[in-house]
Amino acid sequence: MGENPIISLQNIGVSFDGEAVLNHLNLNIRDGEFVTLLGPSGCGKTTTLRIIGGFVRPDEGDVFFNGQRITDLPPHKREVNTIFQKYALFPHLNVYENVAFGMRIHKKSEKEIRKTVHEMLEMVSLSGFERRSVHRLSGGQQQRVAIARALANDPKVLLLDEPLGALDLKLRKDMQVELKRIQQTTGITFIFVTHDQEEALSMSDTVVVMDKGFIQQIGTPQDIYNEPQNAFVADFIGESNILDGVMHEDYLCEFAGRRFPCVDKGFAPHESVDVVIRPEDIDVMPPSEEYLTGTVTNVTFKGVHYEIIVDVKGFKWMIQSTDYQEEGALIGLRIQPDEIHIMKKSEYSGMFGDYSTFSDEMEEDLALSEEVEREE
Amino acid sequence: MKAKAVSAPYLVWMAIFIIVPMLLVAYFAFTDSNGAFTLDNLARVGQYSNVFLRSIWLGALSTAISLLVGYPVAYIISHSSLKRQSVLIMLVMLPMWMNFLLRTYAWMTLLEDSGLINNLLAAVGLPRLHMINTQGAVVVGMVYDYIPFMILPLYSVMSKLDPSVVEAAQDLGADGKRVFLRVTLPLSMPGVISGITMVFVPSVSTFIISKMLGGGGNLMIGDLIDMQFLGSAYNPNLGSAISLVLMVLILICMGIMNEFDDGEAQGGGMML
Amino acid sequence: MKKAVSRVYLTLIYIFLYAPILLLVVFSFNDTDTKSRTVWSGFSLRWYEMLFQDRMLLEALKNTLIIAVCAALGATVLGTVAAIGINSMKGWRKKLVMNITNLPMLNPEIVTGVSLMLLMVFVAGLFGISLGMGSIILAHITFCLPYVILSVLPKLGQMDPHLYEAAQDLGCTPLRSFFKVVMPEIMSGVITGMVMAFTLSLDDFIISYFCSGTTQTLPVYIYSMTKKRVSPEINALSTLLFAVILILLLIINIRQGRMGKKEEKEADV
Numbered sequence: 068m069g070e071n072p073i074i075s076l077q078n079i080g081v082s083f084d085g086e087a088v089l090n091h092l093n094l095n096i097r098d099g100e101f102v103t104l105l106g107p108s109g110c111g112k113t114t115t116l117r118i119i120g121g122f123v124r125p126d127e128g129d130v131f132f133n134g135q136r137i138t139d140l141p142p143h144k145r146e147v148n149t150i151f152q153k154y155a156l157f158p159h160l161n162v163y164e165n166v167a168f169g170m171r172i173h174k175k176s177e178k179e180i181r182k183t184v185h186e187m188l189e190m191v192s193l194s195g196f197e198r199r200s201v202h203r204l205s206g207g208q209q210q211r212v213a214i215a216r217a218l219a220n221d222p223k224v225l226l227l228d229e230p231l232g233a234l235d236l237k238l239r240k241d242m243q244v245e246l247k248r249i250q251q252t253t254g255i256t257f258i259f260v261t262h263d264q265e266e267a268l269s270m271s272d273t274v275v276v277m278d279k280g281f282i283q284q285i286g287t288p289q290d291i292y293n294e295p296q297n298a299f300v301a302d303f304i305g306e307s308n309i310l311d312g313v314m315h316e317d318y319l320c321e322f323a324g325r326r327f328p329c330v331d332k333g334f335a336p337h338e339s340v341d342v343v344i345r346p347e348d349i350d351v352m353p354p355s356e357e358y359l360t361g362t363v364t365n366v367t368f369k370g371v372h373y374e375i376i377v378d379v380k381g382f383k384w385m386i387q388s389t390d391y392q393e394e395g396a397l398i399g400l401r402i403q404p405d406e407i408h409i410m411k412k413s414e415y416s417g418m419f420g421d422y423s424t425f426s427d428e429m430e431e432d433l434a435l436s437e438e439v440e441r442e443e
Numbered sequence: 444m445k446a447k448a449v450s451a452p453y454l455v456w457m458a459i460f461i462i463v464p465m466l467l468v469a470y471f472a473f474t475d476s477n478g479a480f481t482l483d484n485l486a487r488v489g490q491y492s493n494v495f496l497r498s499i500w501l502g503a504l505s506t507a508i509s510l511l512v513g514y515p516v517a518y519i520i521s522h523s524s525l526k527r528q529s530v531l532i533m534l535v536m537l538p539m540w541m542n543f544l545l546r547t548y549a550w551m552t553l554l555e556d557s558g559l560i561n562n563l564l565a566a567v568g569l570p571r572l573h574m575i576n577t578q579g580a581v582v583v584g585m586v587y588d589y590i591p592f593m594i595l596p597l598y599s600v601m602s603k604l605d606p607s608v609v610e611a612a613q614d615l616g617a618d619g620k621r622v623f624l625r626v627t628l629p630l631s632m633p634g635v636i637s638g639i640t641m642v643f644v645p646s647v648s649t650f651i652i653s654k655m656l657g658g659g660g661n662l663m664i665g666d667l668i669d670m671q672f673l674g675s676a677y678n679p680n681l682g683s684a685i686s687l688v689l690m691v692l693i694l695i696c697m698g699i700m701n702e703f704d705d706g707e708a709q710g711g712g713m714m715l
Numbered sequence: 716m717k718k719a720v721s722r723v724y725l726t727l728i729y730i731f732l733y734a735p736i737l738l739l740v741v742f743s744f745n746d747t748d749t750k751s752r753t754v755w756s757g758f759s760l761r762w763y764e765m766l767f768q769d770r771m772l773l774e775a776l777k778n779t780l781i782i783a784v785c786a787a788l789g790a791t792v793l794g795t796v797a798a799i800g801i802n803s804m805k806g807w808r809k810k811l812v813m814n815i816t817n818l819p820m821l822n823p824e825i826v827t828g829v830s831l832m833l834l835m836v837f838v839a840g841l842f843g844i845s846l847g848m849g850s851i852i853l854a855h856i857t858f859c860l861p862y863v864i865l866s867v868l869p870k871l872g873q874m875d876p877h878l879y880e881a882a883q884d885l886g887c888t889p890l891r892s893f894f895k896v897v898m899p900e901i902m903s904g905v906i907t908g909m910v911m912a913f914t915l916s917l918d919d920f921i922i923s924y925f926c927s928g929t930t931q932t933l934p935v936y937i938y939s940m941t942k943k944r945v946s947p948e949i950n951a952l953s954t955l956l957f958a959v960i961l962i963l964l965l966i967i968n969i970r971q972g973r974m975g976k977k978e979e980k981e982a983d984v
Binding site: 120121122141142143147148149151152153155157158159168169172173216217220 | 875877878880881882883884885886887888889891892895896899900
């Protein structure tokens, strides 16, 4: 990976119909990186991608490509290519002609075109499909043609707009591995947009978490998961118990009515903070004075582990444990110092992290309504 | 695509060839031959109330007959085998490809006093009938010319009717008659509405059929307008006033029709 | 029983629809001097001969074809561009434009004809010219436009809006992407619209009648023939027109049948 950014967004602002979609966005992407823009619908991730592709012109700010300003460059003159959400394959052309499209526009020789198309189709495991009409391909195959078509144009950067959204779960997993492999063999910079945190964590070198038109955090998947910067990131990436707390001094915090030793420092004395504890980091112990104690209110079997909701003085915790617990049982919660993560207070404080209204159904409903929104 | 730039030529066209002509009609309707404002033209339209009533009556009658005759046709066609359906509907459309003047002319030769029907009647020893230049002849001509406009939208709605809906009604205990009254008929209403609109509008405003088959004695609104613009009674101001009233009349009729409908009927059976 | 009734009913309707046309055809071959339209006096082709010597008629036919081609082309180009513009509009703007677009279809034809006549006469007066081919073509484009727009719009709606962007992404200029990607997608709608515009223009009498000045189109000429109430020539003309339409429709149907079969075959591979 080079040190100089291949794409640089500087102070980008965009609004549609008077509504701000992106605010003062700054983002540098290094050459050869796999970067994921992650966030809920309406967070501005697709708009960011479209700005890089040249389909949206920002109201303010500039876009740089290898240090050159390309803000006003139309899409057809940019050295980036896009994989569109529903692939946007040309229905009147067969697989071969779809892949050859860009090269024909650039007036490449017929021999070169043939060679490249075969290479590309081989890379996406579609050799032998050249004459196939794109109507008669499965979703996964269409996806592969879209990748081959974009890569045949030899882009410096590939933009992928929720490319796996239309695939079923099994195929999604396969394509995740496939995409990662293609990115590594070609060394092209991938900028990938998704709302699926698992996808983001498993594929990316760098994750950019966005919400409400602002970047919430940029970091490696490990950073994002282990050191979320605010309650939004903590909640959006994985499951979290997020509590109000006070940082009394370095390495000592208080929440749920008790003081805990921790590994964080650098806060003002007695500063109010948000405390994050991941459900899998909590050990279930027999109830005792040493630990937080609470009553089990709900147990769900998840295959790998049980998801246990525990009521501790009115705050509902989520615990993931391989051991079954009886509903109604009194249990102790052991929390080690390095499993406590302290965050500064933010506008998201108090919005997430209590599981008192939690149910699987509700989560599904929310996911569903988000789908519907995206369709619109 | 840059919507504004792309639609600009059409918007200009629309303004010149749709909006300005309408404004011109309104302008002429409210001015006299010297261009001064007047309400006389509109007042004079009142003198022709008998013509208006006759047009509405004949238009409504033709529409009703087309509906009564056409509904069973559409129903029978939509219930035949798919292969036959396309042939049968093609046969309904085919006469429309012949200019309506020729079709109307054909009826002239049939209905004349010395026409084919009368010759046939005479041949079997029955008395001759006077048919040409009557309101009946005008209605027959309009039904003949416009009945495809009734059958096509009806058919397109009926053929898209989900057969499982009918089966569901039967399953719930409705007999053939009730299935028709409670399910098929209400569901085909959008077709009925657009059929009525597509037959009534041209019938009420026709000016050739009435002239050819109705003689001089059965003037309709269209003939009246024709006379003011290209005929002996040249008076474009009065003609514009009549046109304006006709337009408003039809808008009102269509408004009433749309009340019966959820607003879906529009263009239910566009040609082809 | 029910089936028999349906069959008899349909047969009667088709007799009603086709008997007058058949009659016109039969009497176009009538060998008569008296010009009586309904007495059969032997087979002859004399009315067809007369038809082809009728210079007025041939002139009208030529005019009609020129007008139909111009109107169809004009309406197709303008209407396709308009449909693209309308497709990307939203909300009240789109509603307003669509309502005005539909106006010539909903309005009684005679009102459209009269209103266009007022406009043409007004403009012709300004420039000291008279009505003719030009005014008819303009009027025909106007009333054909909604049909083109309404057949192209649904195709645009069905199209993935990203196709246009995808082509640009791969290196096409906006104009080139339109011709390489959008056009093939909406082509069937454009052709349907053009064919409709062509036939509507050929067949139109009312609008031409008001906007033609002294220029005669075929329907206008036919009208003048029916007024004179003469000669089986008009029967001969009807027969020829009907035959042409029949042959055209047969060709279209056979071609469509073939294309359908070809597609089926491809789908089997």
